[in-house]
Amino acid sequence: MFTDVSVDKYKVLPAGEVQLGGEGAADKAIFDGGKKAGLAEMGVLLEEIKELQKVLYAEHKQRILVVVQAMDTGGKDGCVKDVFASCDPQGIHIEPFKSPTTLELAHDFLWRVHAKVPKNGHIVVFNRSHYEDIIAVRVKKLMEDAVWQRRYQHVIDFEKMLAEEGTTIIKIFLNISKDEQKERLQARLDNPAKHWKFNPDDLADRARWGDFMHAYEDLIEKTSTELAPWYVVPADRKWYRNIVVARIVIERLKQLNMQYPRIDWKVEDVTID
Amino acid sequence: MFTDVSVDKYKVLPAGEVQLGGEGAADKAIFDGGKKAGLAEMGVLLEEIKELQKVLYAEHKQRILVVVQAMDTGGKDGCVKDVFASCDPQGIHIEPFKSPTTLELAHDFLWRVHAKVPKNGHIVVFNRSHYEDIIAVRVKKLMEDAVWQRRYQHVIDFEKMLAEEGTTIIKIFLNISKDEQKERLQARLDNPAKHWKFNPDDLADRARWGDFMHAYEDLIEKTSTELAPWYVVPADRKWYRNIVVARIVIERLKQLNMQYPRIDWKVEDVTID
Known part of the structure; x- marks a missing residue:
């Protein structure tokens, strides 16, 4: 069952300090119980999400943008699949962002992501995002430093505009430890059905684990x-x-206090022959 | 011929003061001559634009965004057609923005314009733009005041991001006087071939001329x-x-100091059989 620790424990306050990896990756402060109890609880949460998404869709006023970032094997795909499993697919869109194409690189870095933001009543989940254009660019030294340094303000301004225009933004970093990544990479190597998910380049990123954590x-x-x-x-x-x-x-x-749209007719006035 | 007054006379400095309509609409300080001489000079300017656009396209590094705003009959269509007449159509795109569609209104106001910004080597001209989402919304009271008030900062941030990512932004307001608008509207009424350009709603906007100028x-x-x-x-x-x-x-x-791409082979090494 849930403890009385709020999930806000994991929320980073503006100007708050962040330390990734290590102990934090194995924390379980909000839940008092093991995997079995956790999976059972998840069933309840999925029902809640399902109901909330129904109102969101019916109301057609709010937009939800969920951004998911993590290191390789961090669990982005699995998390997105599991958490939104009960949603009506008509109202949710998963948008994976891979390495930018030539056409995308011929535009500002927010061009391709802005095109995919949610419209009224919809949830969009970014599996990777505009944050790669800071992280990957910085750690892999793809452009000069001034470019990614300026982009902090660009994303702050961009998200402020989205939020003030009516989009709720939830940014998730899936924090795994370096040891856990080793196990997951090994599991991919050991299982031929998972070989397609293994990319030898991932090892180059792993070798720069410290740089990535710092970035x-x-x-x-x-x-x-x-x-x-x-x-x-x-x-x-x-x-x-x-x-x-x-x-x-x-x-x-x-927190959005969503409502099903009010009807402008009276139920008792309607007769179905 | 051109006087020694710089065209920067018409540039609005940050925090500069602006007064529209009236005398400014008829100013002709940068050119010493009449219509005939002006039209001849325009031929020379079109040649210059043609050559500059060639390099822009070949270099494929810079992007040019021209925003054109004006009152009805202000000359947006004609100006865009005339000024970019010599450009290779492959490298220039005119994007007219009409009243937003239902789909566009279900997104933040910058969504539809961001989708149309130029890519490397290209000029895009916005015929109307995101500025309508401030001006029209304000004067016609389409949304509550806080919405258009916040949008000043949104457009400043958006354009800053575009510029820092490599887009040159040129914003043009075509300043006509209220008397000139009357003549142009009358001309549309008098000529059956121009009736399609006349919209009785334009008169409602004209009745709010002062509000529009102020906005x-x-x-x-x-x-x-x-x-x-x-x-x-x-x-x-x-x-x-x-x-x-x-x-x-x-x-x-x-000012962009554009260059044709350098070749990585020697002309004298190439023989064409």
């Missing part, structure tokens, strides 16, 4: 805002990661 | 920035308006 800490500290906060979610345990993200989504959706 | 003055003062300045162009004389806008475009393009 992510910097990024999350600089771009967690009142209107678009980051949540650093312990992700070494997949079941725990899922209930945390589900709880975050539920709490943010509840 | 535009406010808008231009608040959103003219170092990176994305407004130019208030005298537009009562069409030929003069054209040479001013052409000169602005030419000067901004020249």
Whole structure:
């Protein structure tokens, strides 16, 4: 069962300090119980999300943008699949962002993501996002430093505009430890059905683990805002990661006080022959 | 011939003061001569624009965004057609923005315009723009005041991001007088071939001329920035308006120091059998 620790424990306050990896990745402060109890609880949360999404869709006034970032094997695909499993697919869109194409690189870095933001009544989940254009560019030294340094302010301004125009923004960093990544990469190597998910280049990123952690800490500290906060979610345990993200989504959706649209006719006036 | 007054006379400095209509609409300080001489000069300017666009396209590094705003009959269509007449159509796109569709209104106001910004090597001209989402919304009271008030900062931030990512932004307001508008509207009424351009609703806007001027003055003062300045162009004389806008475009393009791409082979090594 849930403890009385709020899921806001994982929310990064503006100008808050962030430390990734290590102990945080295995934290389980909001839930008092093991995997089995956690999976059972997840069933309840999925029902809640389902109901909330129904109102969101019917009301057609709010937009929800969920941004998911993590290191390789961090669990982005699994988390997105599990947390939104009960949603009506008509109202939810998963948008994976890969390495930018030539056409995308011929535009500003927000061009391709802005095209995919949610419209009224919809949830859009970014599986990777505009944050790669800071993180990957910085760690892999793809452009000169001034470019990614300027982009902190660009994303803050962009998300502020989205939020003030009516989009709720939930930014999730799935925090796994370096040891957990090793196990997950090994599992991919050991299972031929998972070979397609293994990319030898991932090892190059793993070799720069420290650089990535430092860049992510910097990024999350600089771009967690009142209107678009980051949540650093312990992700070494997949079941725990899922209930945390589900709880975050539920709490943010509840704050919107969504309503089914009012009808402008009286039920008692309608007769069905 | 051109006087020694710079076309920067019409550029609005950040925090500069703007007064529209009246005398400014008939100014002709940068050109010493009449319509005939102006039209001849325009031929020379069109050649310059043609050459500059060739390099822009070949270099494939810079992007040019021209925003054109004006009152009805202000000359947006004609100006765009005349000033970019010599450009290779492959590298220039005119994007007219009409009243937003239902789909567009279900997104933030910058969604539809961001989708149309130029890519490397290209010029995009916005015929109307995101500025309508401030001006029309304000004067016609389409949304509550807080919405358009917040949008000043949204457009400043948006254009800053575009500029820092490599887009040159040129914002043109075609300044006509209320008397000139009357003549142009009357001309549309008098000529059956122009009836399609006349919309009785335009008269409702004309009745709010003062409100529009006030809203535009406010808008231009608040959103003219170092990176994305407004130019208030005298537009009562069409030929003069054209040479001013052409000169602005030419000067901004020249500042980019564009170069044809360097070849990585030697001309003398190539023999064509």
